[in-house]
Amino acid sequence: MKKLFLAAVFLAGLVAISGAAPAVSPPVLEVVSLFASLDCGGVAEEAGATWVKDEAEYQVMLQKIMASQPGGASGLAPVDFSRQGVLCLAMGYKPTAGFSLSLASGDLSVDHGTATLRVTWNEPPAGALVPQMLTSPCLLVRLPRAGFSRVRVVDQSGRERMMAPERSVR
Numbered sequence: 001m002k003k004l005f006l007a008a009v010f011l012a013g014l015v016a017i018s019g020a021a022p023a024v025s026p027p028v029l030e031v032v033s034l035f036a037s038l039d040c041g042g043v044a045e046e047a048g049a050t051w052v053k054d055e056a057e058y059q060v061m062l063q064k065i066m067a068s069q070p071g072g073a074s075g076l077a078p079v080d081f082s083r084q085g086v087l088c089l090a091m092g093y094k095p096t097a098g099f100s101l102s103l104a105s106g107d108l109s110v111d112h113g114t115a116t117l118r119v120t121w122n123e124p125p126a127g128a129l130v131p132q133m134l135t136s137p138c139l140l141v142r143l144p145r146a147g148f149s150r151v152r153v154v155d156q157s158g159r160e161r162m163m164a165p166e167r168s169v170r
Contacts, residue, residue, distance in 0.1 A: 029110060031117060032142040033103040034076050034086065040138035041068040044090035049153055049164035052086035052140075055079075061088060065138065077142060085145050087164060089119065089153060091137040098124030101139040104156055108143060115148035117141070121155035 041064045044050070052058045058079065079086055091099055104118040119139065124130045143151070151164040 029108040029115070029144050029147055031103060031106050031108045032077050033106075034079070034140040034142050035065070036100070036102055036137075036139045037065065037069060038097070038100055038135050038137050039068045040065045040090060040136050042093065042136045043088060043138055044092050044136070046092040047162055048090055048092070049151060049162045050088045050090070051151075051164055052088060054081050058086055061086075061140075065140075079142050083145055084142050087117070087141050087143055087151060089117075089139045089141070089162065091121075094135045094137065096124060096130040096132050097135060098122070098128060098130040099135055099137050101137050103139065103141060108148075110148045113149045115143070115151045117143075117151055117153050119153055119155060119161070121159075121161055 043061065043064055050061075052061055058081075062076075089101055091101060100120075100122040102120045102122075104120045107118075109116045152160055153162045153164070155161050
């Protein structure tokens with residue numbers, strides 16, 4: 001019993017000397033850009049994120065987006081909806097050219113159940129000469145289904161641009 005007590009005291013001393021427990025890094029998951037366009041057929045009137053849960057929803061969304069694409073799109077990476085989902089990020093309708101979205105990082109960091117997706121959010125500079133035309137930029141990304149309950153989308157400066165609602169990412 002005395003040996004057990006001494007061992008416990010010794011371990012407590014080691015923890016005290018070493019400081020706190022080592023920090024655990026949040027998990028990092030893979031993200032794949034499937035498609036990006038300056039005109040996504042108005043999949044959303046305002047900026048927002050939509051979680052596409054299954055193949056049927058994905059095909060409906062692609063049909064709507066591809067209707068505005070000359071020649072359609074080919075070569076999209078496959079999606080295994082049993083393990084993955086698709087997140088559609090839309091900037092909404094914009095009055096001019098110069099707006100676009102792209103994936104800034106292929107990593108999805110997760111902290112306390114919230115995944116952070118980093119994108120490059122481009123807007124024309126104030127006063128820039130750009131064609132006046134209605135655009136609706138979007139980005140489709142493939143994400144794993146597990147490991148998080150919400151998706152927070154941040155731009156290149158760290159500004160939160162949108163949050164996929166919690167109920168839509170399960």
